[in-house]
Ligand SMILES: Nc1ncnc2c1ncn2[C@@H]1O[C@H](COP(=O)(O)OP(=O)(O)O)[C@@H](O)[C@H]1O
C-alpha cells in the first residue's frame with residue numbers, strides 16, 4: 001500500500017506519543033547559548049519549540065547566555081574581552097555592560113519572541129527574588145588561582161519564584177546574573193547557571209543548545225560526535241576538553257550528579273532541534289546519563 005504524505009505526517013505525530021506520555025508535566029531546563037541566537041529564523045524556531053513544549057504539557061524553563069552579544073557591546077565601547085579558563089574576566093565596568101546586555105537586551109528579545117505566541121514568557125534576572133546567590137570565583141590556571149573579577153560561583157539557588165511562574169503556566173526566561181550576600185552582582189557562565197537551576201528544580205532534563213553537533217570525540221576534528229556517555233566516562237574526559245566545552249560538559253556533569261536523569265548538548269543551528277531531541281526516537285546531539 002502506498003503511504004500518502006498525510007499518513008507520513010500522522011506517523012510523525014504518533015512517533016511522539018510515547019514521549020508525550022513520558023514527559024507530561026516534566027520540567028525541562030533549556031540553556032540557550034549566544035552562539036545559537038545569531039539567525040532570526042532559528043530564533044523564531046526556538047520560540048516556537050518552547051511554546052510547543054508548553055502546549056504539549058511539559059514545563060520548559062529557559063536560561064540564556066549571550067557571550068558574543070556582550071563581546072560586541074564591549075567592543076563598541078572600546079573595552080577588550082579577555083577570557084581565562086573559558087570565563088570572561090569581568091571588571092566592574094564590564095559587569096555593567098554584561099548586566100545591560102543580558103538582562104536588558106538578550107532577555108527582552110527572547111521574551112518578546114516567545115510572547116508572540118501568547119502571554120507565556122516572563123523574564124527574570126538571576127538576581128531577582130534571590131534566585132541565584134553567588135560568591136566571587138577564582139579561575140585556576142596551571143594549578144594557580146587567578147583573579148577574574150566579578151565572576152560568580154553559585155552557592156545557593158532559591159527556585160521559589162521560578163516554581164510559582166511555572167505553576168501559573170508561564171515560561172520563565174532567566175539571565176545568568178547573580179547577587180552576592182556582599183551586595184555585589186556577579187557574572188555567571190550561563191551553562192553553569194542552567195545546571196544549578198536544573199538541580200534545584202528537580203528537572204527531568206537539562207538541554208544545552210550550542211553551535212556544534214555535540215561533543216566531538218577528537219576535537220578539533222569534527223567527524224565523530226559522541227552520542228551517549230555516562231557521568232564517570234565524562235569525568236575522565238573533562239581534563240582533555242577545551243574552551244567553551246569545559247563549562248558546558250561540567251554543567252551536564254553537575255546536573256546528572258545532582259539528580260537530573262539526562263543532560264544533552266544539542267546543535268542550536270539545526271531548526272527545531274529541541275523537538276527532534278524530545279519527541280523523536282533517534283534523539284540528536286550528546287546525551288549524558290548518571
Ligand atoms: N570536544 C569538543 N566538541 C565540540 N566543541 C568543542 C570541543 N572542544 C571545544 N569546542 C568548542 O566549544 C564551542 C562551544 O562553546 P561556546 O562557544 O562557549 O558556545 P555557547 O555560546 O553556545 O555557550 C564550540 O563551538 C567549539 O568551538
Ligand SMILES: CC(=O)N[C@@H](CCC(=O)OP(=O)(O)O)C(=O)O
Pocket residue numbers: 032033034035064065066067068070086087088098151152176187188189190191
Ligand atoms: C563568566 C562568564 O564567562 N559569563 C558569560 C555569561 C554569558 C554566557 O555564558 O553566554 P554564552 O552561553 O553565550 O557563552 C560571559 O560573560 O560571556
